[in-house]
Amino acid sequence: MLTRRSENYSKWYNEIVVKSGLAEFSGVRGFMIIKPYGYSLWDRMKTILDKMLKLTGHQNVYFPSLIPKSYFSKEKDHTEIFSEGCGIVTHYRLKKNQENFIVDPESKLQEELIIRPTSESIIWKTYKGWIQSYRDLPILFNQWGNALRWEMRTRLFIRTTEFLWQEGHTAHSTKKEAIEEALKILNIYTDFSEKFMAIPVLQGIKPYMDKFSGSEKTYCIEALMQDGKALQIGTSHFLGQNFSKAFDVKFTNFNGKKEYAWSTSWGVSTRLIGGLIMSHSDDRGLILPPKIAPIQIIIIPIYSEERYDIINKMAKKILNVLEKEKIRVQYDDRIILTPGWKFHEYEMKGIPIRISIGKNEIKNEKVEIFRRDTYEKICIPWINLKNSIPKLLDEIQKNIYQKAFQRTQKLIIKSDHYNDFKEKINHSGGFILAHWDGKKNTGKKIQEETEATIRCIPIHNEKEKGKCIYSGNTSLQRVVFSKSY
Incomplete structure (x- = not known):
């Protein structure tokens, strides 16, 4: 059983994360272990968002997670804010001292390295060698990786010292083009949030004192959670020429004159999973929109000894039919667990649809369908599953969004x-x-x-x-x- 939302929202949230098998804290304060089910959810988000970014011309790259301190210190506003919570590598070796290991003082680095809190500095140091002419622009790069920002108060997915994310870093020949890029990404994040995660958002601009350090303007999308608090879902920054000036990145424009490049950066992180939980879930566990759910349908057999083979055969036949329709479906044929135990497990995990098959379903040539979003149970003939299930998944997606939308509008x-x-x-x-x-x-x-x-x-x-x-x-x-x- 979960703590009720109305009794202790924070405890309810933490219990869902752990009991649904998404993640848990590790032995290092503020660092989390993302378990297979949690990572499959993040993987699903990555797949969708990565496709959306590539369709708009962005390419994936990877830059090192360790940044020389001299690079990191170039853009002063940027350095000032991130210096308060960054991790620093000062040595590269341990040595044995009797029974213990200690830092080898002789392995001190000539230059300290910053563990990436964000990558603007190392990327713009690199861009200096890549950008010479307007013909080299625009650069539309995205990176999937991790970042580290020391946090004193942590919460799984919402605020952790290390987190997974994507960070885009683009360079442009004009201010207009850079601003259009920042807004384009904001709209991609909005579409991803509303159409896939079923989370309605509000597009806005951060007030000047809260904009990203080193930026001219920070665009954001904000969402309301079930307890009436806001969560920043994603940000897109118009950086102006701040980083190109800090790293002296100039290009020869169409008229043959030298000028500094214009730039943007933008990102979303595993915080999205926290937002998904707090937007839709209930006192029985997760509720996942079908478009983002790693498993859309779980098939559970209700075995009886005399009908075991028949039930198993029919369940596998249904599994095959749904898989051919590109539906993410799983068949749980574990006989060591009771159907009731499985029902509870998959409700906790937020699987949108549960299909049960027992001797009554075999007799009536139907299956029992359970909707996680409404708790409704309906029976559907086997022959109608191929057409009925995709429509039902779409209906569930729309219902989850409408529920969140109506709640937001009231608030x-x-x-x-x-x-x-x-x-x-x-x-x-x-x-x-x-x-x-x-x-x-x-x-x-x-x-x-x-x-x-x-x-x-x-x-x-x-x-x-x-x-x-x-x-x-x-x-x-x-x-x-x-x-x-």
């Missing part, structure tokens, strides 16, 4: 007075649209008093004159406040 709330704002943020949470005077200190004071932060300025925000809910100063538009992860 997008306007507020014009600070007392009202505090009541709403503490009672229901959600995205609260309120006026802000644009001052960093005002945002800081609101956060100190309410724990709410400015999540973003909506991209399609309409200008609307008003007064800041905190200071009373003039404001030209509303921004989105929320408590967040």
Whole structure:
């Protein structure tokens, strides 16, 4: 049994991660072990997103995870923020001292190496040798790998010291092209989140004090979890010419003049799995949208001794039919476990559809279908499975999205007075649209008093004159406040 969401949301989340077999913490604080089922989910996300990126002209590369300190220190704003949580390699060898091993002082590196928190510095040092002319542009590269950012307060998938991710790094000949690239990626992330993960998102721009260090502008997508808190799903940064200037990356333009390249970077991480859990799951475990689920259907036989061979034969026949339809289906024929135990296991894992086959189903030439999203049970004739199952999977996908969408819409709330704002943020949470005077200190004071932060300025925000809910100063538009992860 899981702790109920309504009793302890944080404990409920942690229990789902562990009991569904996604991940667990390792012996190193803040580092997680992603188990086979968790990695198959990440693999599914990678496959879909990788295809979306390649269809828009992006190519995969890989850069080292160790970055010379001199590279890392080039872009000052970037270095300042990431220096607080980076891992540093200072030696390359141990030596035996009696019964123990100690760092060999003679193996001290001539230059310390930074364990990659993000790759802008090493990539732009490399681009200097690759970019000479406008003919070398654009560069549209993406990297799948890992990163390390020391975290004091960790939570599986949501915030870990080491995480898996993809990070894109592009170079362009014009400012316009770079901005268009950043927005294109934001739209890819939005489509991926809504169409595959069934998570509705809000597109926005981070306020100036929260933009990515070293960027001119940070675009983001924010989603609301079931407890009314926000989660940043992904970010796309317009870096301007900051990194090309830091690493002196110039190219000869079409008119024969030298200028600095324009750039972007962008990424999503295994945080997506955390968002998936908190967006859809319930007190019985995971609920996975069919398009992202590693296993879409589980077939479970209800054995009886006199019908064992018949049930097993029919189950395998159904398995074969569904596999030919490119459905991700699995048959659990383990006889050492009871059907009830299996039902519980696969509900915990969030398998969208469960098919049960027993002697009654054999007699009636039907199978029992269980929908994980609604708990509904229906019976479908064997001959209709080929046509019925794809339609049912599509219906489940749409239902999960609509449920999340309707919940989000109810929690997008306007507020014009600070007392009202505090009541709403503490009672229901959600995205609260309120006026802000644009001052960093005002945002800081609101956060100190309410724990709410400015999540973003909506991209399609309409200008609307008003007064800041905190200071009373003039404001030209509303921004989105929320408590967040």
